[in-house]
Amino acid sequence: MSRDAFIAGGIFALGLAALGGYAMSQSAAVAQDTTDGPGPNLVIEVAGATTGAVTIDLASDVAPNHVAQIVALAKQGAYDGVVFHRVIPDFMAQTGDVRFGKQGTDTTMAGTGGSDLPNLKAEFSSVPFDRGVVGMARSMDPDSANSQFFIMFAAAPHLDGQYTVVGHVISGMEVVDAIKKGDAAANGAVIDPDYMAKVTVQE
Numbered sequence: 001m002s003r004d005a006f007i008a009g010g011i012f013a014l015g016l017a018a019l020g021g022y023a024m025s026q027s028a029a030v031a032q033d034t035t036d037g038p039g040p041n042l043v044i045e046v047a048g049a050t051t052g053a054v055t056i057d058l059a060s061d062v063a064p065n066h067v068a069q070i071v072a073l074a075k076q077g078a079y080d081g082v083v084f085h086r087v088i089p090d091f092m093a094q095t096g097d098v099r100f101g102k103q104g105t106d107t108t109m110a111g112t113g114g115s116d117l118p119n120l121k122a123e124f125s126s127v128p129f130d131r132g133v134v135g136m137a138r139s140m141d142p143d144s145a146n147s148q149f150f151i152m153f154a155a156a157p158h159l160d161g162q163y164t165v166v167g168h169v170i171s172g173m174e175v176v177d178a179i180k181k182g183d184a185a186a187n188g189a190v191i192d193p194d195y196m197a198k199v200t201v202q203e
Helices: 011-024 064-076 173-178
Strands: 041-047 052-058 086-088 092-095 133-136 149-152 165-171 195-202
Touching: 041 064, 052 064, 052 173, 064 165, 064 195, 165 173
Parallel strands: none
Antiparallel strands: 041 052, 041 195, 052 165, 086 092, 092 149, 133 149, 133 165
16 A cells, blocks of 8 residues: 555644644533444553543444444454554544554654555544544545544534544543643654553444
């Protein structure tokens, strides 16, 4: 696969930077929907400076192909040890680069990789990017999402319909809020980032 297909940390990040000012004006105190939906659930054990568990209700009814890929990667153990490589305060925390984002390795390329599985066709929906919502990172190509995803700290309506929503946090949002933040001047890139120690699926 070409590197251009996995520039969620490049073009996607530039988009986040451009939109970050608007997002930062949104209140991080807005409550997220904690209703457990159709599932399955993705359970992320966060480690590093921040520890704790985050449970995401995956929206199999909204984005079945994306959810199936996330579940497959989690069951393979591909997400274990992957860092939160880009974390922008009052906006989002991004992770999931199974190729370049492994904790304990050189993660300077994190955000430009994906997985061995194919890219996915967009499954855009009317689900809004509210606090706690999880979306798939992609490049300028709408059909380039692969393994990377991001969790919203605050509502970002300018993302609505532009990225595939794959679920929402139903527990552990306080852990998400505590994830180590990145340098705003470096577009949210994190030094010595927190990471997903273990990712499991609850059917």
